[in-house]
Amino acid sequence: GAVVSQHPSRVICKSGTSVKIECRSLDFQATTMFWYRQFPKQSLMLMATSNEGSKATYEQGVEKDKFLINHASLTLSTLTVTSAHPEDSSFYICSAGAIRQPQHFGDGTRLSIL
């Protein structure tokens, strides 16, 4: 069964809406989780590293005020896309896991902003 659960799987909303995506580790504690963005037929691009109890580390070019990350517990990280616009439409996917071990990925969230 899935070890990382991501919710919702699909979101369609109006421009200007803020959207929250949850990523939960189901049977292990994750001090670190990762958020990726993927455009159609392209690779996964790391957006940020979510650190439990501290600020997220964002990759270069990712707006931290646009993509708010909260990692308040060892099993939950959330990504909030604030005031979403059509260009934020994408596939967002999270992962968690230990170093030198396969990352466990959520099933992803398809975000469509109208």
Next chain:
Amino acid sequence: AQKITQTQPGMFVQEKEAVTLDCTYDTSDQSYGLFWYKQPSSGEMIFLIYQGSYDEQNATEGRYSLNFQKARKSANLVISASQLGDSAMYFCAMEYGNKLVFGAGTILRVKS
């Protein structure tokens, strides 16, 4: 900087035949890990196989094997006895620190 290169945007293979998906990498680290993931059209990322830089033997997992050539910095994925369900996008990835950097991916289509 770490870099992963997958030069095959798309590949076709006949059902029941073997196929090799290419992956080369660039790193100055001595210790690193290489992964292959499969992504079906539904979007989930499925772990296939892992190779550590100090592993002396090539990794194998069922029908998947990794042809690891350290001196050439290549980590090609070999899928034997292809099945229709193998049609998907395949990503090679390298771990640096605790992050993963992905290649551009290869779309594999298995023909019946």
